[in-house]
Amino acid sequence: MTEPAGSPALPDLPVRAVLPDLLAALDEHGTAVLVAPPGTGKTTLVPLALERGDGRVVVAEPRRLAARAAASRMAALLGEPVGETVGYSVRGDRKVSPRTRIEVVTSGLLVRRVQRDPELAGVSTVLLDECHERHLDADLLLALLLDVRAGLRDDLRLLATSATVAAGRLAELLGDAPVVTAQARTYPVVLSYRAPARGQRVEAAVASAVRLALSEGDGDVLAFLPGAGEISRTSALLSSLDADVLPLHGRLSATRQDEALRPRARRRVVLATAVAESSLTVPGVRAVVDSGLARVPRVDHRRGLAGLATVRVSAAVAEQRAGRAGREAPGRAYRCWPEHEQATLPGYPEPEIRTAELARFALELACWSTPDGSGLAWWDPPGEGALAAARTLLATLGATTSDGTVTPRGRRMADLGLHPRLARALLDGAAAVGARAAAEVVALLDAGTTLTDVEAELRRLRSAHDDPARRWQRDARRLAALVDAPPNTGPADPALIVALAHPERLARKRSGSAPVYLMAGGTAAELPGGSGIGDAEWLAVAEATRDPGRAHGTIRLAATADEALAVRAAPALLSEVDEVHWDGEVVARHVRRLGAIVLGERPLRNPDPALVHDAVLHGLRAEGTALLRWSQDATRLRERMAFLHRALGAPWPAVDDETLLSDVDSWLDLSRVRRRADLAALDAGAALRGLLPWPEATRLDELAPDRLEVPSGSRHRVDYHGEQPVLAVKLQEMFGWTQTPALAGGRVPVLLHLLSPAGRPAAVTADLESFWRNGYAAVRADLRGRYPKHPWPADPATATATRHTTRRAR
Incomplete structure (x- = not known):
């Protein structure tokens, strides 16, 4: 590797020792796998070595924070500002120039770039960093790049890096690529387990462990928590510390993220999410506190509720987190779970492609002209059920045709870089209420919020000057500029935009005192106390979760709506049908529905006989043959026939409930049955005699x-x-x-x-x-x-x- 003249000497990190072998492997095979633990220089030194003047080197990182940090570190090593030799591109932020030879991007952004330019003109090498984290965008990007290399660019070099030694499958995907391993120069880490007290929240357990870590040694402390909410609450518990308590997560501004990574005069306590596990180096850390938890995407396809779930980390992740304490000197790691539970942790993280909602993923496949993903080489293929649900949603949103072919509207939605639901809300919402009003709501939905009331949160963000507000305002301006619509074309109703994104989550309050709502998709969800929404009859629900042990979901984010808005936002869910069903009685009515929500109904005087017949059958199968009139003689006849069936078999028929109800029409005449009383008038014995086999029936009194x-x-x-x-x-x-x-x-x-x-x-x-x-x-x-x-x-x-x-x- 040639170092630029006048630049400071590059650090002597472990990866430097294997660079000759790595470059030789890439030159010979065109692909390679580099296994190197965090802190060994694989994210910073390797891209600098790969740049040899034959094309741009693109580095794909799983997170925006990691992409910016990697570019900043490489630029600093070269003694240049970011945007010269080394630049970065993430959603909403880009620093590159005509002189940029190494560009760090997020995996999702590179997927979009490959879609627009499959040949990746001007790119010589793509480095896929931190493949072991198994993010959905990263798995998709790997599959697309393998397809590009197989059909369009056999000269494109692909290098995949991983912090774990489980690289066999990755090497196989890359065409039996050579695996180069860099050994970490680490120091011993002393592990201790501090199980939370009974009923103790994770924040309190972590705060207690942080205080112990500060008292038992020197240096900074890095604590891992599952999400921004836990970080905020833990920070409050540590407010009296004689140390700088700094958050580090993806929702922070770039300035505050950089603050957490920069050493200080005072000791630091960095409270981080999974972003600090492997793709970032936090200098000065001598102690790690691990909550043992992570937040991962999960989806309940049956109820249509997607979101994030808090799960136990894998053994591999726990090892990576602890290793952060031994990068620069001997360290200590405090694990907030009982030692005996360590053996029960899963070996590796569950790949997102198995657990996440796949609508955006499916849209990218449709844009690649392979809606079902066939023909692509997958580390793990997408689940058939999840992919089918995603493809159905895309067709509903107009992003694809019924056979999965992407439409022009679908390509426009993909170009926006949003989830297809949010892309639909932005496009259709901008036409209805204006680009700015629609973009404000979509930016809020994309970022997430801690408040339940969409309108209250919008009012707060418009007047606030904190980091979340500034980020939201910046995202709203960016999104508004992406759509071709006037700034304002109608009343700015946030509920309409929410409903355009999630029409099946339009919800109507059920009768009763509890604030339980039935969503159009058929799921019931409860509005938590203190939500600020009040006693609204209709809601447009943006986010709802399914909590274990609860009868209903919980509404996390919603806006007040009404029936007119619901009908306007979700015309595809409207239906008017004659319904005849059994509810302890035959109920016949004409019903107008929005999905599962009944908008209105009236009794049917002359229902379709076929529907009545089906309702009666359902009633019989639900409540059993006791609905019929069974005299003593009829009951005895049935018992005698059952005995002969057991003793002799055919042709004597089975007359148990399950058998009789499986084919009711073969023995029972329901043509004149219109209600429960008609069933009670039917003579079951007379009907049952019709099942007696002839001529064997003449021997009934002899045999039984x-x-x-x-x-x-x-x-x-x-x-x-x-x-x-x-x-x-x-x-x-x-x-x-x-x-x-x-x-x-x-x-x-x-x-x-x-x-x-x-x-x-x-x-x-x-x-x-x-x-x-x-x-x-x-x-x-x-x-x-x-x-x-x-x-x-x-x-x-x-x-x-x-x-x-x-x-x-x-």
């Missing part, structure tokens, strides 16, 4: 007789209710019978319940001969004293059966 005649001459009813037929009869009536009666053509013996003279069970047997021989004597000895008026012969097998007392029998 209703009654059996016993030796006394009595005819007793057989109970077919259980698995085996039962005959309950007084013991004296069975004298003289030695063989147990059998049914179903002699296949199934009857289970005899032999009763005392008082009708109480005395014995149960399915082998009468054995009972007379072995069991009768004990029963006789027990009962003859209690019932002396009844016969108790010594030999029942030869005695005369009787249903009378001894005296009456004489």
